[in-house]
Amino acid sequence: MKQEAQSPRLRVSASAPSLPLPARQRARLTNLLIAKSFIEILLVLGLAIGFYLNAFSPYFRGTLDEADATRVAGWALNHADPATRVEMQLYLNGRFIASRIADQPRPDLVRAGVARDERYGFVFELPPLPPGEYEARVYAAHASGAGLRRTLQQIGSAQSFSVTAENNR
Amino acid sequence: MSFAADDLAGEERDARVGVAQTRWLAGWEIASICISVLIAQWAIYPFVGDNRFLLISLGLAFAYIILSHRVWGESLRDLGWRRDNFPVAARLLALPMLLLTAALIVTGWFFGSLRAPRAPEWFIIIWLPLWGLIQQAILQSFVNRRAQAAFGRGWPSILVTAAVFGLLHMPNPWLTLATFIAGLVWAAIYQRAPNLFALALSHALMTAALVTTAPSFLLGGLRVGIRYLHWSPFWPVS
Numbered sequence: 001m002k003q004e005a006q007s008p009r010l011r012v013s014a015s016a017p018s019l020p021l022p023a024r025q026r027a028r029l030t031n032l033l034i035a036k037s038f039i040e041i042l043l044v045l046g047l048a049i050g051f052y053l054n055a056f057s058p059y060f061r062g063t064l065d066e067a068d069a070t071r072v073a074g075w076a077l078n079h080a081d082p083a084t085r086v087e088m089q090l091y092l093n094g095r096f097i098a099s100r101i102a103d104q105p106r107p108d109l110v111r112a113g114v115a116r117d118e119r120y121g122f123v124f125e126l127p128p129l130p131p132g133e134y135e136a137r138v139y140a141a142h143a144s145g146a147g148l149r150r151t152l153q154q155i156g157s158a159q160s161f162s163v164t165a166e167n168n169r
Numbered sequence: 170m171s172f173a174a175d176d177l178a179g180e181e182r183d184a185r186v187g188v189a190q191t192r193w194l195a196g197w198e199i200a201s202i203c204i205s206v207l208i209a210q211w212a213i214y215p216f217v218g219d220n221r222f223l224l225i226s227l228g229l230a231f232a233y234i235i236l237s238h239r240v241w242g243e244s245l246r247d248l249g250w251r252r253d254n255f256p257v258a259a260r261l262l263a264l265p266m267l268l269l270t271a272a273l274i275v276t277g278w279f280f281g282s283l284r285a286p287r288a289p290e291w292f293i294i295i296w297l298p299l300w301g302l303i304q305q306a307i308l309q310s311f312v313n314r315r316a317q318a319a320f321g322r323g324w325p326s327i328l329v330t331a332a333v334f335g336l337l338h339m340p341n342p343w344l345t346l347a348t349f350i351a352g353l354v355w356a357a358i359y360q361r362a363p364n365l366f367a368l369a370l371s372h373a374l375m376t377a378a379l380v381t382t383a384p385s386f387l388l389g390g391l392r393v394g395i396r397y398l399h400w401s402p403f404w405p406v407s
Contacts, residue, residue: 015319017314019188021187021191022187028240029237032233032237033194033201037201039229040205040226044208073208075365
């Protein structure tokens with residue numbers, strides 16, 4: 001049943017929703033709302049997971065093997081595209097230091113069965129550093145989102161080292 | 170007699186429960202559609218950056234709205250898809266539109282931002298009224314009607330409708346304010362003369378007035394959601 005309200009000044013009918021809805025219609029609306037909510041939850045979940053996997057590729061492998069006052073070294077490769085060498089960026093205490101391509105020979109990777117060829121190593125020769133405590137992190141720089149983004153994806157764990165007057169060259 | 174009285178009391182109680190549940194459902198429906206639009210504005214674009222995925226969220230909202238209209242038993246006439254009251258609705262809209270347009274012209278004159286429209290003719294003549302019709306169909310025939318079911322006719326539901334319209338234009342502050350004010354006018358007129366065509370035309374004309382008078386730093390590129398956060402008033406508007 002509809003309520004037809006007549007405005008005496010305008011003589012226009014304006015129908016308002018009728019209350020209450022029958023129980024069967026209420027149940028149907030409730031089911032529709034619940035189904036819609038589930039679909040939207042799945043949509044947002046899918047978007048979040050898809051975004052994460054796209055931005056932070058699960059195919060990158062590598063480690064930061066050594067970090068001291070003179071050099072930082074390790075290896076990195078992209079299993080999704082092993083023919084392309086990975087661009088590595090070095091950060092010390094959160095500051096960008098240098099960028100290298102991980103194409104140095106690492107025969108131990110082949111012996112260990114990690115890679116088919118050995119040219120996945122990277123070495124950063126450090127400039128003279130002031131004495132103090134340092135934390136080294138290396139990141140693989142790669143494009144994601146069809147080139148909309150460039151992601152810095154940390155490879156391995158951060159490594160700390162000290163620079164003193166004795167070990168600084 | 171006592172059994173009849175008990176039956177009557179039970180029926181009254183059931184009716185009250187039914188009304189309360191219907192009100193809650195109507196409020197839930199409004200919230201659900203708002204969430205769909207907010208997902209499109211705030212989640213899909215930053216995660217994906219691809220407008221095609223908007224179709225999923227907005228398509229779901231549209232599908233729900235159509236199903237909801239059917240469950241509520243609402244005819245196209247009820248919703249405002251009618252021609253008979255177009256002159257009445259247009260007369261009601263005329264004065265508020267004149268006042269708002271005058272305010273926009275004064276604002277544009279003050280900031281020196283009065284300008285001729287730069288969009289192509291097809292955009293002004295076809296797309297603006299069509300986009301206005303889509304927005305008014307959702308805002309009035311769904312949100313306004315559900316707000317009336319939840320809060321009753323009059324100012325409570327008018328305020329809720331306008332608040333929803335403003336919310337969906339956040340975080341653009343001036344656009345949120347403009348749409349809230351316009352939402353108040355349109356919601357009030359819809360409750361007196363529900364005609365989506367008149368409201369769509371009004372929406373298109375007011376949008377055209379806004380983009381030809383308000384300064385760029387107030388418009389925010391008409392961006393909403395996370396896209397607004399990517400916009401800077403100090404960069405040239407593209």
